[in-house]
Amino acid sequence: MPDGGSAHASDVAVRFEAVTRRFPGSGADQIALDRVDLTIARGDIFGVIGHSGAGKSTLIRMINALEVPTEGVVHVDGVDLASLPAAQLRSARKRTAMIFQQFQLLETITVLENVALPLRLDGVGRREAHARAVEALEFVGLGERTTAYPGQLSGGQKQRVGIARAIVRNPAVLLCDEATSALDPSTTQQTIDLLRRVNHEYGTTIFVVTHEMDVIKDLCHSVAVMSEGRVVEQGSVMDVFLQPRTPIAQAFVSTVIPQELPERVRRAVGGHPLWRLRFLDDEVTTPIVGTLISEFGLQVNILHADMTDIQDRTVGHMIIQVEGSPRQQEEAFAHLAERVVGLEEVVL
Numbered sequence: 001m002p003d004g005g006s007a008h009a010s011d012v013a014v015r016f017e018a019v020t021r022r023f024p025g026s027g028a029d030q031i032a033l034d035r036v037d038l039t040i041a042r043g044d045i046f047g048v049i050g051h052s053g054a055g056k057s058t059l060i061r062m063i064n065a066l067e068v069p070t071e072g073v074v075h076v077d078g079v080d081l082a083s084l085p086a087a088q089l090r091s092a093r094k095r096t097a098m099i100f101q102q103f104q105l106l107e108t109i110t111v112l113e114n115v116a117l118p119l120r121l122d123g124v125g126r127r128e129a130h131a132r133a134v135e136a137l138e139f140v141g142l143g144e145r146t147t148a149y150p151g152q153l154s155g156g157q158k159q160r161v162g163i164a165r166a167i168v169r170n171p172a173v174l175l176c177d178e179a180t181s182a183l184d185p186s187t188t189q190q191t192i193d194l195l196r197r198v199n200h201e202y203g204t205t206i207f208v209v210t211h212e213m214d215v216i217k218d219l220c221h222s223v224a225v226m227s228e229g230r231v232v233e234q235g236s237v238m239d240v241f242l243q244p245r246t247p248i249a250q251a252f253v254s255t256v257i258p259q260e261l262p263e264r265v266r267r268a269v270g271g272h273p274l275w276r277l278r279f280l281d282d283e284v285t286t287p288i289v290g291t292l293i294s295e296f297g298l299q300v301n302i303l304h305a306d307m308t309d310i311q312d313r314t315v316g317h318m319i320i321q322v323e324g325s326p327r328q329q330e331e332a333f334a335h336l337a338e339r340v341v342g343l344e345e346v347v348l
Ligand SMILES: Nc1ncnc2c1ncn2[C@@H]1O[C@H](COP(=O)(O)OP(=O)(O)O)[C@@H](O)[C@H]1O
Pocket: 023, 024, 030, 031, 032, 050, 051, 052, 053, 054, 055, 056, 057, 058, 059
């Protein structure tokens, strides 16, 4: 999606404009980012999905100026970071905070001291820093563990300390680089719930990079798909799940919602047409197949069906094979097209 240019700067938390990053290699340069354009709205939870090496970490590190573009511009809060002198860059960096896959806690100081550290480095007095750290730890549900050392905590608890440390300075943008990739599924879910609460209660813009489509589904509102340094597709999470356009987006969506028939089934079905249906919310409970049979006289064979919750909505996906006269099929197809969000003939 192009920038559009209509959004007011104040609605935009982060904007990448034609950002390229090259790393000199032994032979040709390694192109980690290739003319990336992205606009992240204030208050959004924006996810970037891609395989390892796609350029995600390079991208996210540009938002706190740990990485700089070879070409192009990164605006954070309307400010081009590369244009700032060192002192201003330091204060601009405080508008962002980051959480990491490996938590990055200091092992020799307590949980409370870890969370208070960013404030102490800012020159905030010990008392106030500790009071605010306690508040942040209470927010993440670790108010009882202030005197523990990181080594005494589980992985999920360590990540919650990481989140407390990140939010203690009230950042405008919270950056998450594979923040759940080292966690088991139930801890991942708790971490996702917590990040959603941060977004909801503090209005913090959250920028997530991950290789897990489940994280995009459960956490994000918007998503960009990256491949080999390029953004190949982007949109609302719902749109990309309902109608992934590129093969790579389809592959990521299919890790959550199976899109294709198993090979054995593909080989066995032949002759009659296959239709792919996608439903949303109430459509899920409409007796669509029954109607095709009773009203249109078709024979219907359900080859695949599932439902998935995407945030607070339900998405249904079905592949059916229909048998009937061309006219019956045509009428039924037109009828269906008005009642489901997505309908297409599957070509095997
Ligand atoms: N400091 C660096 N020096 C050289 N190459 C790098 C550096 N950082 C990243 N790269 C290369 O850039 C590409 C993208 O890396 P990265 O942003 O870490 O991807 P991801 O986080 O999606 O796995 C990779 O090919 C990686 O090897």
